[in-house]
Amino acid sequence: MRAYTEGLVLALISLFALWGAWQVPAPSPGDTWAGIVPFSAALALLALSGVMLLGATRQTAGDTGNDQDSGATLQIIGLFIIALVYQQSFRWFGYLLPTAIAAPVVLSIFGVRSRIGLALSVVLCPLIFHLIFFVLLGVFPPYGEVFDLLSWIQG
Amino acid sequence: MEIFPALLSVITDPTLLFAIVLAAVVGMVVGATPGLTASAAIAMLLPITFYMSPIFALAFLYVIGKSGRYGGSIAAILFNTPGTAASAATQIDGYPLARAGKAGKAMKVATISSIIGDLMGDILLVIGVGFIAAIALKLGPPETFAIYFAAFVVIGSVIGNSIVKGLASALLGILIAMVGLDPISSEERYTFGSFDLSNGVGLVPLMIGVFVLGEVFAQLDTRRKATDETEENESTEDGNSLTWEEYKPCLPHALRGGFIGAGIGVLPGLGSAIAAFISYGEGKRRAKNAEMWGKGALEGVAAPEAANNAVSGPSMAPLLTLGIPGSTIGAILLGVFLIHGIQVGPTLFLTDKELVYKLFACGMLGILAYGLIGYFGATQVARLILKIPTNVLYPLIFLTAFVAAYSARGSMFDVTVMTFAGFAGWLMRKYDFNVAAFVISFVLAKGAEETFRQSLLMSEGGAMIFVERPIALAFIIVGLAALAFRIRGIVKERRIARGGLEDA
Numbered sequence: 001m002r003a004y005t006e007g008l009v010l011a012l013i014s015l016f017a018l019w020g021a022w023q024v025p026a027p028s029p030g031d032t033w034a035g036i037v038p039f040s041a042a043l044a045l046l047a048l049s050g051v052m053l054l055g056a057t058r059q060t061a062g063d064t065g066n067d068q069d070s071g072a073t074l075q076i077i078g079l080f081i082i083a084l085v086y087q088q089s090f091r092w093f094g095y096l097l098p099t100a101i102a103a104p105v106v107l108s109i110f111g112v113r114s115r116i117g118l119a120l121s122v123v124l125c126p127l128i129f130h131l132i133f134f135v136l137l138g139v140f141p142p143y144g145e146v147f148d149l150l151s152w153i154q155g
Numbered sequence: 156m157e158i159f160p161a162l163l164s165v166i167t168d169p170t171l172l173f174a175i176v177l178a179a180v181v182g183m184v185v186g187a188t189p190g191l192t193a194s195a196a197i198a199m200l201l202p203i204t205f206y207m208s209p210i211f212a213l214a215f216l217y218v219i220g221k222s223g224r225y226g227g228s229i230a231a232i233l234f235n236t237p238g239t240a241a242s243a244a245t246q247i248d249g250y251p252l253a254r255a256g257k258a259g260k261a262m263k264v265a266t267i268s269s270i271i272g273d274l275m276g277d278i279l280l281v282i283g284v285g286f287i288a289a290i291a292l293k294l295g296p297p298e299t300f301a302i303y304f305a306a307f308v309v310i311g312s313v314i315g316n317s318i319v320k321g322l323a324s325a326l327l328g329i330l331i332a333m334v335g336l337d338p339i340s341s342e343e344r345y346t347f348g349s350f351d352l353s354n355g356v357g358l359v360p361l362m363i364g365v366f367v368l369g370e371v372f373a374q375l376d377t378r379r380k381a382t383d384e385t386e387e388n389e390s391t392e393d394g395n396s397l398t399w400e401e402y403k404p405c406l407p408h409a410l411r412g413g414f415i416g417a418g419i420g421v422l423p424g425l426g427s428a429i430a431a432f433i434s435y436g437e438g439k440r441r442a443k444n445a446e447m448w449g450k451g452a453l454e455g456v457a458a459p460e461a462a463n464n465a466v467s468g469p470s471m472a473p474l475l476t477l478g479i480p481g482s483t484i485g486a487i488l489l490g491v492f493l494i495h496g497i498q499v500g501p502t503l504f505l506t507d508k509e510l511v512y513k514l515f516a517c518g519m520l521g522i523l524a525y526g527l528i529g530y531f532g533a534t535q536v537a538r539l540i541l542k543i544p545t546n547v548l549y550p551l552i553f554l555t556a557f558v559a560a561y562s563a564r565g566s567m568f569d570v571t572v573m574t575f576a577g578f579a580g581w582l583m584r585k586y587d588f589n590v591a592a593f594v595i596s597f598v599l600a601k602g603a604e605e606t607f608r609q610s611l612l613m614s615e616g617g618a619m620i621f622v623e624r625p626i627a628l629a630f631i632i633v634g635l636a637a638l639a640f641r642i643r644g645i646v647k648e649r650r651i652a653r654g655g656l657e658d659a
């Protein structure tokens with residue numbers, strides 16, 4: 001089952017890539033087509049997905065996984081969703097506030113249960129990262145469009 | 156001869172020396188921490204190098220890579236958990252030695268052999284790189300494309316368990332690299348009207364995503380499955396010291412391992428794990444005490460360790476002379492060159508020769524630095540690693556990945572790319588796709604496309620140019636032969652396995 005899924009996903013990706021390459025306009029006379037490499041790569045990927053699907057039909061039994069695997073996968077998908085929300089929050093609230101919220105959440109996902117530790121992370125994580133990257137290295141911090149804690153602190 | 160003034164220049168520069176020693180320590184700790192890799196550490200530190208001088212940045216990351224390779228042996232010998240894939244071969248004899256109370260002795264053999272192998276690799280690199288660059292200057296676009304082709308096929312097919320998945324990973328890397336404006340005609344490809352996508356997918360966020368965030372996701376998976384605690388094996392009084400009489404039989408294995416590692420290092424994509432296992436197998440085949448190998452032979456530590464570390468220097472040769480990274484660390488170092496506007500390829504030896512030799516000098520001093528720290532303090536490093544709370548470490552790495560991706564160009568789009576790349580990196584690991592092939596192909600794709608289309612223009616549209624030119628044809632044959640050998644090897648393994656099952 002897993003081999004079928006992998007082959008099908010690859011086939012879908014390659015079909016999408018083929019369609020994308022096909023959208024590239026034709027070359028001007030004497031030039032080479034800008035879509036030639038993506039088109040060739042997508043075609044080769046489609047061929048490989050065919051090989052994978054063919055291999056899947058020969059397999060008699062697939063591995064089904066277990067509860068532990070699906071539990072870990074759910075936890076990772078959860079962390080990925082947190083990552084997506086966290087990076088999007090930079091645009092809305094700048095760096096400090098999202099980091100102050102994300103730090104204890106991620107620490108607790110990884111098993112930190114100390115309340116003092118989690119509380120400290122709310123202050124220390126944004127402070128230390130801010131000092132290293134935005135003060136010492138001089139990177140311009142992302143500005144929060146809705147509310148920016150740094151601007152508020154700086155008055 | 157350029158290496159001697161370069162060595163003198165580095166020795167007299169206290170900031171560079173500090174960077175080398177710091178990198179040696181960081182690399183060793185990272186390499187020895189199970190689950191953390193030198194690639195992840197280098198990818199995470201990559202954006203910081205924007206704010207450093209090119210030589211400082213390159214030396215720092217290059218030495219982390221070298222020291223990280225060695226650091227893997229600490230975890231392999233002392234904790235029975237290889238810190239890197241390459242140190243799995245060291246574990247075979249290293250851990251039984253540690254169990255017998257000879258952890259200190261095994262670590263000293265690993266350290267000396269690593270120094271021998273790494274120095275051999277670097278010396279061969281210094282001698283050979285100029286010749287390779289001179290030849291590379293004479294190659295035309297069809298020959299260069301043929302080399303790229305061979306690299307894609309070797310990287311895709313040789314590393315990992317599945318050829319199909321390896322090649323698919325390489326093709327996915329190529330497709331992702333195609334996003335953005337075509338550098339020749341400025342036509343948009345896979346941009347779907349997005350301005351952010353028209354600038355393409357950045358190397359730095361992709362690396363941080365795949366190697367750093369992807370690793371954090373993978374660790375979450377591993378932590379759920381892990382059941383036992385890691386314990387350090389203590390040395391007895393006698394098991395901590397190493398005499399010349401004890402190391403003497405190891406020396407031929409270390410020297411042979413050095414040559415094996417250096418030879419494999421030049422070939423793009425093969426990497427130190429393959430070198431270590433070949434050296435171990437070859438050492439065991441030639442050993443007088445072959446029956447002891449696997450039960451705690453010091454020679455069984457020396458052979459893979461020398462080969463593993465000897466890969467480091469020569470793997471820089473295809474990167475510096477052709478712009479083809481031979482390893483993931485090479486691919487990240489290519490990013491540093493690009494960040495600082497240095498064009499990698501045969502002309503590098505005309506434009507930035509001094510920088511290249513200074514980098515080699517830093518590498519050699521880095522070997523001495525990790526050698527000294529490792530010889531006298533490997534067990535202390537191991538104790539330090541046991542004290543690192545991983546449940547705090549990985550969340551901190553998670554948070555660092557975001558700010559590091561943002562710092563590279565101050566772009567929020569890069570942070571988004573990094574997040575998706577992280578998830579994709581974890582998916583690739585979970586489903587046994589080849590992350591290294593994906594990243595290296597992403598890096599190679601632009602150069603390969605450029606040379607491919609230049610060749611087509613030279614031949615007015617005909618692909619026969621790659622067959623008509625002998626050097627190009629030879630490299631294409633090399634690529635296809637590597638693929639054929641790999642298929643043959645897998646078929647043979649399956650036949651043996653099937654035979655074994657039938658016998659049972």
